[in-house]
Amino acid sequence: MPDDDVTLEAQLLAAVERGDVQGVVALIRAEADVNAADTRGRTAVTVAAFSGHAEVVRELVDAGADVDRQDEERYNAVLATGVTGDVAVLREVLRARPDLKLRNKHGGIAIIPACERGHVDLVRELLATTDIDVDHVNDLGWTALLETVILADGGPAHVEIVGLLLKAGADRAIADPEGVTALEHARSRGYGEMVDLLAAPPGVTS
Structure with missing residues (x-):
């Protein structure tokens, strides 16, 4: 009451x-x-x-x-x-x-922190049920794909998210402000599974 x-x-x-x-x-x-x-x-x-x-x-x-x-x-x-x-x-x-275009304090939309944190199910839900911009670039100059590689540990959750983003049409050619792509970041970190996904021809994500 x-x-x-x-x-x-x-x-x-x-x-x-x-x-x-x-x-x-x-x-x-x-x-x-x-x-x-x-x-x-x-x-x-x-x-x-x-x-x-x-x-x-x-x-x-x-x-x-x-x-x-x-x-x-x-x-x-x-x-x-x-x-x-x-x-x-x-x-x-x-x-x-x-x-879904509203930005957080880092200039990112919801999918970017979800990818960084390895929230596979949430990323899948956003991609499957909304028209969220998979290639949105935040204030750091990073897309969801770049953050998934740069700020993660290359583990299974983040590997799965890379696959989901690529299946959703994420542009793997978008580079960070220094001109480094997600593939190059994955290679430099030794994230083999991510490298395989990112190096595969477009349309091949597994």
């Missing part, structure tokens, strides 16, 4: 963070602002996304929450999933038709 001594918005943010679906529903019905934000400008739906509360995200989306609104660090609900790798949350956010 809403607490008369605390604002509805403060109660909503607290309920969201702890994953209290019933509490969130009650507060929405009490007309709490679904776009309430904390002191960092992080909205309820972004808090829910970072916290992994897919059911809460669903309720907020259904109530009209703005999933595109970014906080002081430029995170929003879909960009949060690029960090967490939570596919269930992503699916709920996608129901709100988010702007």
Whole structure:
């Protein structure tokens, strides 16, 4: 039940963070602002996304929450999933038709941190169900493909992501600001499986 001594918005943010679906529903019905934000400008739906509360995200989306609104660090609900790798949350956010071109503090879109962190399932979901720009270049001058090689360890998850990106049409010829391609980075690091994928003729990814 809403607490008369605390604002509805403060109660909503607290309920969201702890994953209290019933509490969130009650507060929405009490007309709490679904776009309430904390002191960092992080909205309820972004808090829910970072916290992994897919059911809460669903309720907020259904109530009209703005999933595109970014906080002081430029995170929003879909960009949060690029960090967490939570596919269930992503699916709920996608129901709100988010702007997939919005950038994080590094100038990247959601697929780039997802690739860097090895979130295979999230990368697969983004590529299969959205038109996200697989060749987006962030402020460092890196694409998702470049980050998958440069910032990873060459392990199985990142090898699989390289394959997914190539199947989705990622341009392997795009180089970093120094003119070094993903293939050249993979070779210099001794990432044999990535080299095999990146050196294969276009259309051959396994």
